[in-house]
Amino acid sequence: MKFHEPADDVRTPRAQAGSSPQHLLTTLLGEYLDSAEADLPSMAVIAMLREFGVSEPSARATLSRLVKRGLIAARGNRRPPVYHLTPQAIAKHRSRMQHFLNFGAHPAPWTGEWLLASFSLPSSGQASRHALRRSLSALGFVGLYDSVWIRPGSDAAPVKEALRALLHHVEGARWSVLHARFDEETGPHGPAAAYDLTALASAYSSFVQRYAELRVAARNGEVDGARALVARTSAMDSWRKFADVDPDLPAHLLPKPWPRQEARETFLDIHTMLGSLAQARLVEVTTPHWPEASSWITHFQASRNPSRPEPTGGRPLVG
Structure with a gap:
């Protein structure tokens, strides 16, 4: 994967099956609020x-937990409480939104180069082994063999940092990060075989099928604001998982046909057509408690040829 989160003290909730209230609120704030003011x-x-x-x-x-995570902060000691997004959270939201909305727009540049991480741990290092595998997975690596992990690309800095942080205290641990090229990329012993x-x-095809009816209803103007808000959030929550798990392999390593483009088009239609409706619904339900809601609530708009997605209908994206 090409995306790396900013190094700061903001800890976003981990994605999970279904949406926890924390994950849901993080998605809502990232989609519809773009100001720390x-x-x-x-x-x-x-x-x-x-x-x-x-x-x-x-x-x-949920509010209390997001305060502890550094995503939001209380504004003084008002009663009832008033919160604001932290500048660090705004920066992370923008970066993540750009990543999710741009994912799959263009083929990744391919040089034929892979990163290879190899490690050897003593038998007493089982806990470190599990932690290392989790960390490598989060960085977009996949196990080629038991202690040999790979990913496409050439940026070695993040994996070096992860290996050093996790293994520097483990006596007898050894590790290496290499740049590699495979003589046979597509064969049963090549890197493509490491990926399912x-x-x-199948997951991309299921996404297309799941949202096909909603896509047609949105095109026909048959979705009201309440449904638009929930459905658009669900589609984003489903799509964003692909941006985190798809290794974005070059086309010659992918099965034919490859359904990602159809899934992206489905997502873009839903996200674009329901954006204003979802924004209006949020303004409607929050205005009785927040008279300034219409001045602050916005929504991000994806582009078919993205350079940078912009929030529309509210505060402009700056910086």
């Missing part, structure tokens, strides 16, 4: 999450 009353957040069936006690607990591309293709 906005004063966001707690009751407005509760109203947002109520659209997704989240109870008030759960919404309040059949399962990934």
